[in-house]
Amino acid sequence: MLYFAYTTLIEPGRMHAHAPEAEFQFVAHLPETQLIFPYKNGEWRGGLPSVKAEPGNTVWGAIFEVPSEQLSALDICEKEEGRVRVTLSAMDRSGKRHQVVTHVHEENGSKQHTPSSDYMAIVVAGGRHWKLPAGWIAGLEEYVSG
Numbered sequence: 001m002l003y004f005a006y007t008t009l010i011e012p013g014r015m016h017a018h019a020p021e022a023e024f025q026f027v028a029h030l031p032e033t034q035l036i037f038p039y040k041n042g043e044w045r046g047g048l049p050s051v052k053a054e055p056g057n058t059v060w061g062a063i064f065e066v067p068s069e070q071l072s073a074l075d076i077c078e079k080e081e082g083r084v085r086v087t088l089s090a091m092d093r094s095g096k097r098h099q100v101v102t103h104v105h106e107e108n109g110s111k112q113h114t115p116s117s118d119y120m121a122i123v124v125a126g127g128r129h130w131k132l133p134a135g136w137i138a139g140l141e142e143y144v145s146g
Contacts, residue, residue, distance in 0.1 A: 001068050004028065004090050004102040006035070006061035007049055008119060009074065009080065010126030018077050019024035019070040027132055028060045028090040028098065039082035039107045047113025048081045049123070050105035062130040063090065063100060071101065096106045115143040 002025065009015050015022050034054035037047030051059050066074065075085055083103035090100045120143040129135050 001039045001066050001073060002098055002100045003064045003066040003071070003074065004030065004061045004100040004124070005064060006051065006059055006123070007078070007083070008101065008122040008126070009077065010062050010130065011122050012126065014122070015064060015125075018073045019056050019064070019066050021064045022064040023069060025063045025065050026092050026131065027130055028061065028063050028092045028100075030061070030102075030137070031059055031087055031091055034087075035059050035060075036105075036112050038040045038111055040113050041081055043080075044116035046116030046119065047106075048116060048119060050083060052104070056061070060127070060132045060136040061090075061093075061102075062132070063098065065124055071083065074103070074129070088107075115146045117143060120144050 032055050033051045034057035036050050036052055038050055039048050082105050084106055085101055086104050087101050089097050091097050120140060124140045124144055
């Protein structure tokens with residue numbers, strides 16, 4: 001099963017902790033999709049990311065091959081942050097589309113919060129590790145204070 005990681009699961013250590021057999025495949029983006037911060041869970045100071053359909057936007061992430069039996073561990077991790085599993089279409093750098101699963105917040109962005117700086121620092125580290133586009137990383141860094 002192909003999994004699109006854009007939350008803290010993009011950081012290799014965190015992905016491995018929840019799905020030890022997950023293997024990085026490639027970098028991809030969700031076209032016509034926007035990064036939003038609709039949810040706070042009390043553990044992180046600030047909003048946690050999700051995605052929603054929005055023309056003219058894109059969200060970059062890392063694609064992992066995750067054994068089906070380990071997806072439930074990702075479901076648990078993401079549920080703690082208010083997200084549920086969905087299937088979307090991601091596009092790799094060559095323009096090929098792939099059916100992927102990921103997790104999104106159910107309310108789809110009706111309320112927005114200031115992003116959690118600590119949370120987004122982990123996302124930035126993961127994005128750098130997998131060499132996501134420099135412009136995307138620069139945009140994420142704006143959410144990290146200090």
